[in-house]
Amino acid sequence: MDAQKVDMFIMTNGKFFESHQIGQIRERLLVLDESKWPMIQSLPLKDPSTSLIVSILGGSMGIDRFIIGDTGIGVGKLLTCGGFGIWTIIDWFMIQGATREKNMQKLQQFLY
Amino acid sequence: MTSTRNRLYLLLALVCTAGYIWLFINLPNAESSPDVCMIKHVTGIPCPSCGSTRSITSLLHGDVTGSLFWNPMGILILLIMLIAPVWITGDVLLKKQTLFSFYQQFEKTLQQRRVAIPAIALVLLNWIWNIHKGL
Structure with a gap:
């Protein structure tokens, strides 16, 4: 793909991925076929900051996990009152990483 | 793939x-109200799953109506707690991942709109009932 397009994608969406994945994403995008560009551009990526806010407000009901697509863990948190409150606190620190991980999974379908 | 499977099993276990x-700590007194819920401490309103401990303990004492009254979610939790250990042990011993594939299928099903909306509605209704009961 066009280097300019790839760099634009990295600049606008870099914050949605772990920093150590950026290099790999750039490399893969450069060799990717041009026809996949519209799909990659319209991927529904989730913002880690938003999920942190949701985690702080609705974490004990598992809403943060539901939003990023971890439905099973979300149900677990909902049923156990946020894992006796402990899981809720752990997720305040884990949710941003989990969101970036989920975004990477979404992108990976197109990269390989 | 195996690491995610093992992570899920470890978490469930x-x-x-x-x-x-x-449950063992709370079994002797079915009617007591253990206060660990963060939502209840912060806002004073019970959360959707408040009362599930009381629900399970009254069910174990043989009181099915009481269990349904406290919180129907308790019965669901008890079912998971009974089935999950057996299933995990079986999967680990036989080196299979039937529970993991079931979990993924369950996630996929729950993400469909026609399943998700009734599920959310049920949880909300249960929550309103909880607040009304004043758990």
Whole structure:
């Protein structure tokens, strides 16, 4: 793909991925076929900051996990009152990483 | 793939162990109200799953109506706590991943709109009932 397009994608969406994945994403995008560009551009990526806010407000009901697509863990948190409150606190620190991980999974379908 | 499977099994096993310890502590007194819920402490309103400990303990004491009254979610939790350890042990011993594939299928099903909306509505209704009961 066009280097300019790839760099634009990295600049606008870099914050949605772990920093150590950026290099790999750039490399893969450069060799990717041009026809996949519209799909990659319209991927529904989730913002880690938003999920942190949701985690702080609705974490004990598992809403943060539901939003990023971890439905099973979300149900677990909902049923156990946020894992006796402990899981809720752990997720305040884990949710941003989990969101970036989920975004990477979404992108990976197109990269390989 | 195996690492995600093992992570899920470890997490489930941990949660189940915590659940059993919690149940063991609270089993003698079915009517008491253990206060660990963060939502209840912060806002004074019970959360959707408040009352599930009381629900399970009254069910174990043989009181099915009481269990349904406290919180129907308790019965669901008890079912998971009974089935999950057996299933995990079976999968680990036979080196299979039937529970993991079931979990993924369950996630996929729950993400469909026609399943998700009734599920959310049920949880909300249960929550309103909880607040009304004043748990």
